Amino acid sequence: GAVVSQHPSWVICKSGTSVKIECRSLDFQATTMFWYRQFPKQSLMLMATSNEGSKATYEQGVEKDKFLINHASLTLSTLTVTSAHPEDSSFYICSARSTSSYSYNEQFFGPGTRLTVL
Amino acid sequence: KQEVTQIPAALSVPEGENLVLNCSFTDSAIYNLQWFRQDPGKGLTSLLLIQSSQREQTSGRLNASLDKSSGRSTLYIAASQPGDSATYLCAVMTGANSKLTFGKGITLSVRP
Numbered sequence: 001g002a003v004v005s006q007h008p009s010w011v012i013c014k015s016g017t018s019v020k021i022e023c024r025s026l027d028f029q030a031t032t033m034f035w036y037r038q039f040p041k042q043s044l045m046l047m048a049t050s051n052e053g054s055k056a057t058y059e060q061g062v063e064k065d066k067f068l069i070n071h072a073s074l075t076l077s078t079l080t081v082t083s084a085h086p087e088d089s090s091f092y093i094c095s096a097r098s099t100s101s102y103s104y105n106e107q108f109f110g111p112g113t114r115l116t117v118l
Numbered sequence: 119k120q121e122v123t124q125i126p127a128a129l130s131v132p133e134g135e136n137l138v139l140n141c142s143f144t145d146s147a148i149y150n151l152q153w154f155r156q157d158p159g160k161g162l163t164s165l166l167l168i169q170s171s172q173r174e175q176t177s178g179r180l181n182a183s184l185d186k187s188s189g190r191s192t193l194y195i196a197a198s199q200p201g202d203s204a205t206y207l208c209a210v211m212t213g214a215n216s217k218l219t220f221g222k223g224i225t226l227s228v229r230p
Contacts, residue, residue: 006161032216043207043220044162093161097216105149105169105216111161 003027004096006110013084014118020080021113023094029074030096034107035067038091050077084117091115120145120212124221131198132229139193139224141208146186149211153182153193156205156223165206166193198228 003026013019023033031052036044048069049057056069068080077096081088091114095107121144131137141151150169154162166175166182168191174183181194195202205223212219 034218043222044209044218046217046219049217091159095162095218105211106152106164106167107211107216107218108164109154109162114159 002098002106002108004094004108004110006092006094006113008113009111010114010116012116012118015085016083018080018082019084019115020078021092021094021115023077023079023096023110025075025096025108028096028098030077031074031099032097033071033077034095034097035069035077035079036093036095038093038112044093047079081115084115086117089115089117120148120210120219122208122210122219122221124206124208124224126224127222128225128227130227130229133198133200135198135228137195137198137226139195139206139208139226141191141193141221143189143191143210143219145210145212146189147212148186149216151182151184151191151208151210152218153180153191154207154209156207158205162207195226198226200228200230202226203228 005024007022033050035047038044047062050069050071052071058064071077093112095109098106123142152167153165168184179196184191205225207223208221209218
């Protein structure tokens, strides 16, 4: 149980275009999902917290107009990188927080999406 | 602000050795601590989760301990194997909004 998927697993796009990444909790409902980015040989940095039915909370230094987050259902959150630039190239990972009594507050991570902007 | 430190950044050991990976954090007011494994170019695999009220968790050859008051956790790997080679990340959850703060990870190489 507690599987999180991401789609696509990798994407290459041209500079100036927008890219949407989906994060789904497959076998549990997640009122809260998180979006991270990871640069090569670096750790994960939290970008934003996505709450179902409300606006996302962005970390300091993350542009909310550039990284649009939508959490329209209890199993799906999307991250849209708008007007992508080469410096946005990174590994984007989402996680979903479990609220079950068995794994309360545990975060389950997706497999990540490799974004390359040319 | 919570800070998580993992030292050393890299470790190379011969197969069969028992080893300990260390993690320290600055704010002891945590909800839980998780150890993850990350293979190159892949996502995170959760290894062990220790709630703040617990002192250790075990799964197979892995044992994780938590000393909240001193801000430390260790991941013990028994009888290491080449397949254990990966980056091991420690993360702590603080605050009511369940944010995770990650360490930079320890890249482990187990030599056959």
